[in-house]
Amino acid sequence: MSTRSRRPGTTTRHDRPAPALPGLDALSVPTAELYLDLHRHPELSGDERRTAARFADRLDADGFRVLRGIGGHGVAAELRNGDGPAVLLRAELDALPVAEDTGAPYASTATAPGPDGRPVPLMHACGHDAHLACVAAAARWFAARREQWRGTLLVVGQPAEETLSGARAMLEDGLYERITPPDDVLAQHTAPFPAGMVAHADGPVMAGSALLEARFEGEGGHAATPHLTADPLLAAAGSVVRLSAVAARESDPAERLVVTASSLRAGDTGSTGNVIASTAVLHVTVRAFSEPALDRAVAAVERVVRAEAAAAARPPRATVTALSRSGVTLADPEVTAAVRAAHQRQFGAARVTGWPGSTATEDFPLLTGAGAALHGRPGIRGCYWMLGATGPAQWTAAPGGGAAEKLRVLPANHSPRYLPSVRLTLETGTAALVTAALARLGPAEG
Incomplete structure (x- = not known):
C-alpha cells in the first residue's frame, strides 16, 4: 500500500460509486x-x-x-451457466410471534395458533422479508444477464x-447432495443503521449461542402450606437471580459473554393463585464469541440450576436440556475482502x-x-455482511446528537416497531448481493 497522502479534494477509485x-x-x-406481500403474510418457524x-x-x-x-419448507434453486465457481445466496423464510406496532399501511395483522390454542400475532420483525x-x-x-457471468448460481x-434449527434440517435432508455444492455462501442481514449502507466485520459478525431449557419438577401443593412442597418455582426464580452473576463474576469482561x-x-394459565405448581420451566440463552467461552457458560448455567434446586429443604428434580446451539458467525477473510472491495466499488x-x-x-x-464439513462438504467458505435499514426520516427523528445516541434508541430487530425503509433497503440489498456474487462467480467470456 502506498504511503503517499492524497492531495485535498482528490478521490480514490473507491470514494466514488460505480455507475x-x-x-x-x-x-x-x-x-x-x-416484500410488501411477504410482510403482510408472516409465518412462524x-x-x-x-x-x-x-x-x-x-x-x-x-x-x-x-x-x-x-x-421442512426449505427451498433450494440452481441456475447453471457454464464452467465456473458455484455461489449460494441464502435468505430466511420465517417470522416472529410479535404484534406489529409500526403504523405502516402494510403492517401485518396475521396470527397463528399458540401453544394454548389462542391466536398469536405475527410479524417480520427481523427483516427476513427484505432478505427474501x-x-x-x-x-x-x-x-436475465447470463452473458455477464459464468458458473452456477444457487x-x-x-x-x-x-x-436455529432450519440450516441443520436442510443439511440433514441432503441439501448439498441435491444441489451443486457451493464454493462460497453469501448472506446479509438488516440492522438499524442508515439505509443505503452496508457493514463488514473484521472478526466475528455474530456470536455463537446455546438455548437451554431448565426444568424443575417436584411435589406442588397448597399456597398456604409451602413447607410441604418442593416448590419448583422458587428454585427456578432463584436460578434467574443467580444467573446474572455468571457473566458479571465468572468471565473476563473482554469475552463479551451474555x-x-x-x-x-410455572403452573397452569387457569390457576387461581392458591396452588404451588409442580413444574417450572426456565429458558436461558447464552451468547459468546468463542466456543470455549460458550462451553464454560453452558456448564455454569447447569451448575447454578442444580445448586439452586439442591439448596431447597425438599429439592425438586432439575434437568437441563440444550434445545439448540449455533456457532460463531465468522466470515472467511479472503471472501470478505473481495466482497467488501466489490461493495466499495459499487x-x-x-x-x-x-x-x-x-x-x-x-x-x-x-x-x-x-x-x-460434518455433512461431507469441507472447504465451503462464507461471507456475511449487515445491511442498513433505517430510512432518513426515521434516523433524523431519532433523539440524540450523534450516531451512537441514535442507535441506542432506534427500534431494533425483534422490536414491534422495527420497520426497514422499503426503497433504500431493497435497492441497496439487491445491489449488494449482485455485486458480491459477481465478485465470486466466473467472469463473462471475452
Whole structure:
C-alpha cells in the first residue's frame, strides 16, 4: 500500500460509486411488491408454507431448477451457466410471534395458533422479508444477464432460522447432495443503521449461542402450606437471580459473554393463585464469541440450576436440556475482502462501513466451514455482511446528537416497531448481493 497522502479534494477509485448496474432499476417495483406481500403474510418457524411457495414460484418462473420441501419448507434453486465457481445466496423464510406496532399501511395483522390454542400475532420483525425479496431480485438479475457471468448460481430459502434449527434440517435432508455444492455462501442481514449502507466485520459478525431449557419438577401443593412442597418455582426464580452473576463474576469482561433468562413458566394459565405448581420451566440463552467461552457458560448455567434446586429443604428434580446451539458467525477473510472491495466499488467508500460484531446469533455457520464439513462438504467458505435499514426520516427523528445516541434508541430487530425503509433497503440489498456474487462467480467470456 502506498504511503503517499492524497492531495485535498482528490478521490480514490473507491470514494466514488460505480455507475448503477444495468437492469436493477427495472426490478424495483416487483421487488417491493414481493416484500410488501411477504410482510403482510408472516409465518412462524416451521410453518412457512405460503412464504416458501411464493419464493419458489418466483425462482421457477425465472428459469431456475427449484427443489421444495427440504428440511421442512426449505427451498433450494440452481441456475447453471457454464464452467465456473458455484455461489449460494441464502435468505430466511420465517417470522416472529410479535404484534406489529409500526403504523405502516402494510403492517401485518396475521396470527397463528399458540401453544394454548389462542391466536398469536405475527410479524417480520427481523427483516427476513427484505432478505427474501433482495435474493429473489438478485436471482432474477442473474437469470436475465447470463452473458455477464459464468458458473452456477444457487439460491436457498431457509426455514426456521429463528429457532436455529432450519440450516441443520436442510443439511440433514441432503441439501448439498441435491444441489451443486457451493464454493462460497453469501448472506446479509438488516440492522438499524442508515439505509443505503452496508457493514463488514473484521472478526466475528455474530456470536455463537446455546438455548437451554431448565426444568424443575417436584411435589406442588397448597399456597398456604409451602413447607410441604418442593416448590419448583422458587428454585427456578432463584436460578434467574443467580444467573446474572455468571457473566458479571465468572468471565473476563473482554469475552463479551451474555447470559439471559428469557422466560419462566410455572403452573397452569387457569390457576387461581392458591396452588404451588409442580413444574417450572426456565429458558436461558447464552451468547459468546468463542466456543470455549460458550462451553464454560453452558456448564455454569447447569451448575447454578442444580445448586439452586439442591439448596431447597425438599429439592425438586432439575434437568437441563440444550434445545439448540449455533456457532460463531465468522466470515472467511479472503471472501470478505473481495466482497467488501466489490461493495466499495459499487457504492463508494462512504457507504461501506465496519461492523463491531453483534451478540445476536445465526445458524448460517452450519452452511459453511466445520458445519458443512460434518455433512461431507469441507472447504465451503462464507461471507456475511449487515445491511442498513433505517430510512432518513426515521434516523433524523431519532433523539440524540450523534450516531451512537441514535442507535441506542432506534427500534431494533425483534422490536414491534422495527420497520426497514422499503426503497433504500431493497435497492441497496439487491445491489449488494449482485455485486458480491459477481465478485465470486466466473467472469463473462471475452
